[in-house]
Amino acid sequence: MIRKTKPEFIAPYLKDASNFSGGNAEEVIIPESSEELVIFLKNETRPVTIAGAGTGLTASRIPYGGVIVSLERFKEIAIEEERRIRVGPAVTLNELQDYLVATNWFYPPNPTETWASVGGTLATNASGSRSYKYGVTRDYVEEVELVLVDGRKTIVKRGLKIFEPLKLEDGSQISFPEISYQSPKCKNAAGYFVHPGMDWLDLFIGSDGTLGVFTKIVLRLIPCPADFVSGVLFFEDESSCWKLISKIKSFNGEEIAPCSLEYFDHNALEKLMRKHQNIPHHSRAALFFEQDVAELKDYDLVLENWYEFLSEENIMLDDSWFAQGTKDIQKFHDFRHDIPIIINEENSRAGRVKLGTDMAVPDNHFISMMEFYQEILGTSGLDYVMFGHLGDNHLHINLLPGASQMEYALQVYDQIAEQILEWRGTVSAEHGIGKLKKKYFAKMVGAEGLSDLKKIKDCLDPGNRLGVGNIL
Ligand SMILES: Cc1cc2nc3c(=O)[nH]c(=O)nc-3n(C[C@H](O)[C@H](O)[C@H](O)COP(=O)(O)OP(=O)(O)OC[C@H]3O[C@@H](n4cnc5c(N)ncnc54)[C@H](O)[C@@H]3O)c2cc1C
Structure with a gap:
């Protein structure tokens, strides 16, 4: 050691x-x-x-x-048996994806930052662009070796329900406390995951490093798609893009069944233009989409379905980009990844701090949420950029206040959080609460919710020694 x-x-x-x-x-x-x-x-x-x-x-x-x-030394990686891979928590998503290239298996969660460790992605229940179809990290975890902060160890397998005790290797047991708190129904990574009859595994995933240490992880894989139909669509006005999302959802996963629907507002496009000069200058919004194709023989049909569908919609079709091969697909992913990177680089140069939101709402509030964002941000006088997972009603707004505007930007952030909570949304859909969003989380769950979550923490870490200062 x-x-x-x-x-x-x-x-x-x-x-x-x-x-x-x-x-x-x-x-x-x-x-x-x-x-x-x-x-x-x-x-x-x-x-x-x-x-x-x-x-x-x-x-x-x-x-x-x-x-x-x-846990940086925990780097083992091995296919266990069909559909399962055993990884050490320090394996990065890059390393996992590289390892899988030589197999016919695919790990769907795709949080944009591929240098993240698998252990970190479990602790934050990371999601990213493909969660619209494939779901989040939690959906692909089969088993973990877990060590509690007092050194007790156990294997937690999918299927072990919270109404059964969690048995530790030393023979001791932990029972899930009686609480009434339940997690919100939209995409959510805020606080502990709690649903009646859930698995213990689901509690530890997304617990922000506060309930236990993942030392071994078994992930579920799916057969590798043969290809992806993918494109970046440009729009002359933002609302045409939003309306397209509602239409795509109305297909209910048939014919038009994307796995990613990623949004860029006009400010995001303006920043990206410095690196990607081929962005059409009069576009006000863009949507990156991709649809997985199980077998190559279906590729042309899926592509035709998209062309047919899009040609009826209000899109700058001639100016939009469609992938011609795997290199283009990677380019589109890089295009998506570039936006937070460019903002972070600009901020470092300018000594500026961003206030980033990670909020989501249930489906029925999607258009109201977009209109609200447009109104509040458009009239705020603040620099901002909006991008993210439109299919999940989950956007990242980056407020970029000048030094004298910080207090005002925090007020705008507060107003946004308040409205999102009124719609029964979440203050964090994928990054977690950590130390930075506790104020909003406390508002989201209220005193009773916090007290329930504290009971969960108490039964696994009564001395409050693990990940102190996160969530609670
Ligand atoms: C440019 C950029 C884009 C991003 N895009 C996305 C995105 O699209 N979707 C998304 O979900 N996130 C995104 N993120 C956030 C980030 O990549 C994720 O939160 C990621 O899961 C963090 O993993 P990490 O290994 O870096 O963890 P760290 O930052 O090191 O730690 C995060 C938490 O995990 C805990 N932890 C780490 N390892 C373990 C372990 N073995 N056992 C228990 N707890 C552990 C830590 O204690 C901490 O609480 C992005 C970040 C950047 C910089």
Whole structure:
């Protein structure tokens, strides 16, 4: 086991992609195996924070003290049997996808940042562009080896329900507390996942590093699609793009059945134009779509369906882009990935901080949400960019206030959160709450909800030592 105590060696672990500063830790522990981790935790009394790859956006891996445990040595990767792969939590999504290239298997969750570790994606229940069809990380986790902060270890398998006790290797048991809290019904990554009759596994996934440490992970795979029909559509006005989403949804997954529907508003396009000069200059919005094709023989039919459908709609069809092969598909993914990257780079250069939203609403409020965003942002006088997962009613608004506008931008953020909650939406649909969104989460679940969630935390970590400061 490696122990790092020099401040210059600890410093890299006190960062993630959120720009949060102010964390500190006494040391970083790097175990080589679960056994080493168990021994360490059994003898430890300080607060413990788990480090993944540091691509998180909520400062959830950054501690206010105690020790950081980094699982960076947990890199095993092996196909277990058909449809299952065993990975160490430190395996990155890049490494997982590269490994799968030589197989006929596919891991659908596609959170844009491929340097994220699989362990981190479980802790945040990451989703991304393909969640519209394929769902979120939770849907692909079959089994984990889990270590509690007191060093007790267990294997948690899909199918173990919360009305049964969670049995630990030392013979002890934990029962799920009696609570009335339930998670919202829209896409959601805020707080613990709670649904009646759910699996224990679902509780640990998305728990922001506060309930247990994932040391081994078994993921479910699906057969690899033969290809993707994919394009970037441009629109002269934003509302034509929004209306198209409602029409696509009305197909109910038949004929037109995309897995990704990703939005770019006019401000996002303006930023992207600096790198992608071929964006049509008079476009006000764009939609990246892709539909997986199970067998190559169906490709032409799927493409024809899309052309036929789109030719009737209010789209700048001649100016839109359609993939001609896998290179183009990758280019479209890079195009999508470029937007947060460009914003982060511009902010670093300008010494500016962004306020990023991650909110979603149930389907029936989709158009109202878009109109509300247009109104409140258009009249705010703030620089902003809007992009994200339109198919899931889940957008990322990046408010980009100047130094003197920060307080005002926070007020705008508050107003947005208030409206989203009125529609029974969520303040975090994929990044989690971490340390940065607790105020909004508290509003979302109320005092009773918080007290219920605290009961869950108490039964797994009564000393409140794991991931201190996240969520609650
Ligand atoms: C440009 C960019 C685009 C992004 N796009 C998306 C997107 O489309 N969708 C999306 O969902 N997210 C997105 N993210 C956010 C980020 O990639 C995810 O939150 C990711 O899951 C974090 O993984 P990580 O390994 O970097 O975790 P870290 O940031 O290191 O940690 C995140 C949390 O996971 C916990 N953790 C890490 N490993 C373990 C473990 N083994 N056991 C228990 N807890 C653990 C940590 O304690 C912490 O609470 C994006 C980020 C960036 C920078």
